[in-house]
Amino acid sequence: MTYVGHPASASSQAEHPGRATVKDVVAAYVGLTKPRVIELLLLTTVPVMFFAARGVPELWLVVATVVGGTLSSGSASALNCVYDRDIDEQMRRTRRRALPRHIVSPVSATVFGVVLGVLATVVLWAFVNPLSAMLALAAEAFYLVVYTVLLKRRTTQNIVWGGLAGCFPALIGWTAVTNELAWPPVVLFLVVFFWTPPHTWALALRYREDYANVDVPMLPVVARAENVGRQIVLYSWAMVATSLVLWPVAGTGLVYPVVAAVLGAAFLLEAHRMWRRTRGTEDLAKIQPMRLFHSSNLYLSLLFVAVALDPLLTR
Template sequence: MTSIDVSGSTSSDGAMAPEPVAPEASTRGSVRARDVLSAYVALTKPRIIELLLVTTVPAMFLAAGGIPPLLLVLNTLIGGCLAAASANVFNCVLDRDIDEQMRRTRRRPLPRHVVSPAAATAFGFVLGLASALWLGYLVNVLSALLALTANVFYVFVYTMILKRRTWQNIVWGGIAGCFPPLIGWTAVTNSIALAPFLLFAIVFFWTPPHTWALALRYREDYAGAGVPMLPVVREAPVVARQILAYSVVTVLVSLTLWPVAPTGWLYPLVAAVAGAALIWESIGLLRRANAGLRDAALKPMRLFHWSNSYLALIFVAAAIDPLLR
């Protein structure tokens, strides 16, 4: 599957000894092997997978009303990791021309030609098949189908259709990233309920402000690559107002989980405090935009990083809350 040959292999039996390999050549082979392995790992975008797992496990705790079977959690996480990794690999293949133009992404494996598109595509198919089989046999068919649906949506709807055509790309394309709470819930219950759809909705409304904050920082990159993210096609104050609006809706939706789940005192407290901080950061971004600041001067990465913490906090609170009752 690799586009780079790995030298320095040796025979495991004594019948035919390998030709002597100079220490320098052996070292180079080891380095190249590590480079290839690292490249394949990078194709899966591990940091994005981490965020997806943060929204999967708490949904399982909430569905179980406590601690779910640990083997089930492990199998769901493995299957979810494989599914997300598959989607991310296909995204890297389809967006390799964009990645090559953007400073933020030009060091990814495909722009650097460390892995060939054909090898990456095969890798993506293997991961996707492994995910479907793993979840289908070791969790349940419903969870496997939801993971497959998320992957198909991310690859075909977001990456191939929306991303290069409309500023609403991340609004609707972000639906793919909302499936992990559903997968976690169905892994425990093998059924759908209102509570996981509220978790789905939290991620849905959270995604645009999170992504637009990053796009504000790298607006010139997106513009140069021809990707019509909202900060590319609209002025900063317009983007900041959209971010604030979506942040407010995110917080309101998060609070509706309190009576529906139902949760105890911890979740609504964390959701309210963390939500207030998210809105405060959004207001600060709007003030800086209205003051005429642009791009890095807007300090959009403050909101971007806090939005990561916000999502983690409320989902972890949702997981811990059942343990306190």
């Protein structure tokens, strides 16, 4: 079921500013990297390094991992912007990005993205370890090929499986310290996997007209809000249950499970409240999906802070 009509022409919505200043161009290139996405990915990388080290990891290793991870995420985001520039011009949420505003050309953005990707691989391989470098490269390839090219415009499950790319930082943070994989980071990988649909669908519900205008079949575009709310609740329960599995699997202290339980209960309460608000209505003013979106950011932030603090407070 689609709730809005046909897309407006890209030319009618794209902005065509005059000559860009140096400041505009620098800001445009920074914007291509999607800094907020980078912040979120680093949030699930650095705390896991503390957890893997059972304390404070070496500063140089944290810096190298952060630099490599930032370059890798920025590369994937820049190349994603190049591929999606046609739909970004038509969406309110994205039409002020660099490519729709024609501040950066597609060729320049592509070169920028490729250079960042190469630098990321070199930094992680040389200063962290080859395993972390290959995981970062795999995450970038998965995001660009599987999500951006194959899934995003074809299926309502786009963010479910495409979101796997955003789970890799938990593995990278662990392997940066240990140079091997283990079950604890896999559990955290799954926490982010189950967290991604509620987080993204809440945002997509807010901007579903945008997605419908460009024929991207996000779940809120093709399903009623009540059905979206039900799916959000189901994934939220899976997320919270998985987060508690880390306690026995990793042998954490009591700090982590207590925080995880409290945060999980608060998030589930908000998810159920939003689901109730969707019943019998498609009015976004009543549903208030951004409440859940912001709650999801706070939940993941505090959960991974607990991951970092647990070994420091339970020695």
